[in-house]
Amino acid sequence: MMDDDEGGEDEESDEIVDDDDDGEGEVGEEKRRQVRVLAPIEAKLLGSKSETLASNSSSLQFSENDLSSYFATSSHLLSEVPVDYALLRPLESPNFKDQVGKSHQQALASVMTEAAQAQLQNQVQSPGYPTSSELSPTSVTQSISSGPSPMLLDQKLSPLASTNTAFISKVEQQNSSNRKSISVMPVVKIPSTDGYNWRKYGQKQVKSPQGSRSYYRCTYSDCHAKKIECCDHSNHVIDVISKGQHNHDPPRRINCTRESKLALPAVPDTTARSVRMLNDSDPSTSSRELIQEAPVLPETKRQNSSGSDGTAEIGIKEEHVDEPESKRRQVTL
DNA sequence: GCTATTTGACCGGCG
DNA sequence: CCGCCGGTCAAATAG
Numbered sequence: 222m223m224d225d226d227e228g229g230e231d232e233e234s235d236e237i238v239d240d241d242d243d244g245e246g247e248v249g250e251e252k253r254r255q256v257r258v259l260a261p262i263e264a265k266l267l268g269s270k271s272e273t274l275a276s277n278s279s280s281l282q283f284s285e286n287d288l289s290s291y292f293a294t295s296s297h298l299l300s301e302v303p304v305d306y307a308l309l310r311p312l313e314s315p316n317f318k319d320q321v322g323k324s325h326q327q328a329l330a331s332v333m334t335e336a337a338q339a340q341l342q343n344q345v346q347s348p349g350y351p352t353s354s355e356l357s358p359t360s361v362t363q364s365i366s367s368g369p370s371p372m373l374l375d376q377k378l379s380p381l382a383s384t385n386t387a388f389i390s391k392v393e394q395q396n397s398s399n400r401k402s403i404s405v406m407p408v409v410k411i412p413s414t415d416g417y418n419w420r421k422y423g424q425k426q427v428k429s430p431q432g433s434r435s436y437y438r439c440t441y442s443d444c445h446a447k448k449i450e451c452c453d454h455s456n457h458v459i460d461v462i463s464k465g466q467h468n469h470d471p472p473r474r475i476n477c478t479r480e481s482k483l484a485l486p487a488v489p490d491t492t493a494r495s496v497r498m499l500n501d502s503d504p505s506t507s508s509r510e511l512i513q514e515a516p517v518l519p520e521t522k523r524q525n526s527s528g529s530d531g532t533a534e535i536g537i538k539e540e541h542v543d544e545p546e547s548k549r550r551q552v553t554l
Numbered sequence: 555g556c557t558a559t560t561t562g563a564c565c566g567g568c569g
Numbered sequence: 570c571c572g573c574c575g576g577t578c579a580a581a582t583a584g
Contacts, residue, residue, distance in 0.1 A: 420557090420558065420559085421558075421559060421560080422559090422576095422577070422578075422579095423560090423561085423576070423577055423578075424559090424560075424561070425561095425574090425575065425576070425577090427574080427575070428573095428574075428575095429574085429575090434575080434576085436576065436577075440558095449576085
């Protein structure tokens with residue numbers, strides 16, 4: 222898929238930021254333009270990704286000045302600024318204060334959550350953006366922590382899989398063509414969070430928990446493991462149901478150049494997700510009340526603002542289904 | 555050309 | 570028997 226994860230950071234970042242508005246804003250054109258204004262900054266920020274953003278004060282300072290000047294001219298766009306930019310710029314900076322004044326800070330605060338949501342998606346969808354494992358976790362997490370839930374961040378950062386890259390480009394197409402059915406794919410694809418590679422083979426609008434379901438199966442040749450992502454109306458993944466078991470180890474894609482960049486190492490991302498084991502034969506576990514949240518990030522319920530974003534905790538069920546795949550029409554006609 | 559995703563259609567289960 | 574619904578297939582599409 223998206224093979225240019227190494228080169229196309231700048232371009233993609235545009236799309237990425239634009240990409241996240243389809244979730245909420247539909248601002249489209251205008252937003253895209255606004256994003257372009259920020260492109261240079263973004264390039265710088267992304268350019269310094271190899272160093273730790275937080276610790277590299279020089280580059281940060283640079284960005285800071287840049288941001289300030291940009292901010293002075295386009296402060297009204299702040300709501301569109303991904304939270305990372307806003308937060309990377311110390312609010313205490315007198316320079317910054319001078320230009321924007323207090324009211325902007327207040328506006329910033331209110332806007333922060335929105336921008337944070339956008340930024341989160343932005344991060345996860347940017348192939349060039351350092352993942353939580355590449356980048357000093359604190360730098361990212363800290364910059365975000367004042368906004369939405371770190372859990373959300375983790376959720377969104379972790380699943381950097383090949384599918385995400387596809388999502389970036391596809392979403393734009395979907396935006397432009399105003400698709401009728403599913404507005405966008407779920408913001409987060411989980412494929413690699415559990416270390417396995419998943420291929421999506423279907424998506425369905427469902428009613429029970431109103432939203433959509435995405436159906437994945439393990440790409441491993443003989444593995445029949447499947448999983449279903451349940452998304453709410455706003456395409457936020459609210460539940461992940463695993464069916465079947467892998468008959469292989471999670472692929473360690475260390476040597477795989479492309480995927481190792483896109484996907485995190487095969488470490489189960491249980492910090493962010495609630496994990497639910499669901500036996501197929503155990504219907505008692507089929508309801509969402511059974512979600513066990515991993516209390517790794519004790520941030521209240523992290524709903525308030527980010528909750529509006531549908532930051533529903535994702536439950537991962539696991540259905541041990543040894544169901545024979547020989548159900549129906551497996552024989553192609 | 556290959557692989558992954560999207561999406562409408564199809565199929566079976568269930569009430 | 571019929572309609573609804575969820576799961577899957579497969580052609581079309583995209584990168």
